[in-house]
Amino acid sequence: MELYQGRPESTEGRLPREIRTYDFLDSLKIPYLRTDHEPANNMEACNEIDAVLGVLICKNLFLCNRQKTSFYLLMMPGDKKFKTKELSSQIGSARLSFADPDAMLRYLDIEPGAVSIMGLMNDKNHDIQLLIDEDVLKDEYLGCHPCVCTSSLRLKTKDVIDKYLPATGHAYRLVHLVGED
Numbered sequence: 001m002e003l004y005q006g007r008p009e010s011t012e013g014r015l016p017r018e019i020r021t022y023d024f025l026d027s028l029k030i031p032y033l034r035t036d037h038e039p040a041n042n043m044e045a046c047n048e049i050d051a052v053l054g055v056l057i058c059k060n061l062f063l064c065n066r067q068k069t070s071f072y073l074l075m076m077p078g079d080k081k082f083k084t085k086e087l088s089s090q091i092g093s094a095r096l097s098f099a100d101p102d103a104m105l106r107y108l109d110i111e112p113g114a115v116s117i118m119g120l121m122n123d124k125n126h127d128i129q130l131l132i133d134e135d136v137l138k139d140e141y142l143g144c145h146p147c148v149c150t151s152s153l154r155l156k157t158k159d160v161i162d163k164y165l166p167a168t169g170h171a172y173r174l175v176h177l178v179g180e181d
Contacts, residue, residue, distance in 0.1 A: 001035045001052045008034070014148075017109050021118045021146035025155075028163050033154040039113055040149070046078065050143065053154040057143035058136055060115040062104050063087075066095035071107060075117060075142075076133035076177055083177070090175050091131065113149040117160065120168045122147075130165070130172040137161070137174075 007022035008014065025032055035053060040046045050057055061074040061082060070093060076082065084096050101112050107127050108119030120128060136142060142157050155164075165172065 001037050001049070003052055004034045004036075006032065006034065008036075017122075017147040018151065021121070024118075024121050024167070025164070028159075028167055030155060030159045030163055034146070034151055036151050038150065049152050050078070053141075053143050053152060055141045055143040055154050056139065057152060058117075060117065060144065062099045062108070062110075062115050063096050064099040064103065065093045066097070068099070068103070070129065071099055071103065071127055072096070072129050072131050073108075073115070073117065073120065074131045074133070074175075075136050077135050080133065080135070080177060086177055087131070087175060091129075091173070108147075110147050111149075114145045114147055116145040116147060117164075118144055118147050118153075120165070120170050123168070123170070126169055128170070130170050131175050132172045133177045134174050135177075 011019050033053060035049065037049055040049055046057060057078050058075045059078045063072040063074060064070060088094050088096050104110050104112065107123050109122040110116065110119040120130065137157060139157055141154050142160060143152055143154050145151065146153055
């Protein structure tokens with residue numbers, strides 16, 4: 001894997017949702033580093049991507065309540081364990097579960113394996129509530145997918161919070177996850 005500055009030189013073979021991500025970031029003048037890779041389906045592959053980017057990629061979970069009337073995008077450090085009960089009590093929503101792939105595609109224009117904060121640019125009706133674990137904000141950089149699972153980005157956390165989120169019209173709610181047994 002190689003590290004590149006900015007968007008790919010050629011868009012051949014790349015999905016429109018990925019190109020829209022680069023267009024959006026470029027329009028906001030947010031610099032980013034990118035690496036292309038095979039889909040990461042195990043921790044070893046994820047660790048290799050993290051090493052190339054020099055960042056711990058965030059774990060992004062797309063969740064919903066039991067009635068499927070409230071949807072959440074949770075960003076948390078990739079090395080933390082997710083405990084449903086711990087989050088449910090903080091946001092006042094019992095019975096959280098993973099949202100289905102159809103909802104992911106409908107709201108974020110993302111498929112399983114590529115869930116990312118970048119998908120919020122596609123949530124024009126602001127149906128998704130963004131939840132960020134406080135530890136994510138402690139790092140200077142964060143890693144995420146550009147709406148596909150075959151590339152990963154490194155962006156300044158400050159740029160994501162101060163430029164990207166306001167441009168999407170999304171606010172975030174800070175949560176505290178211990179993630180221990």
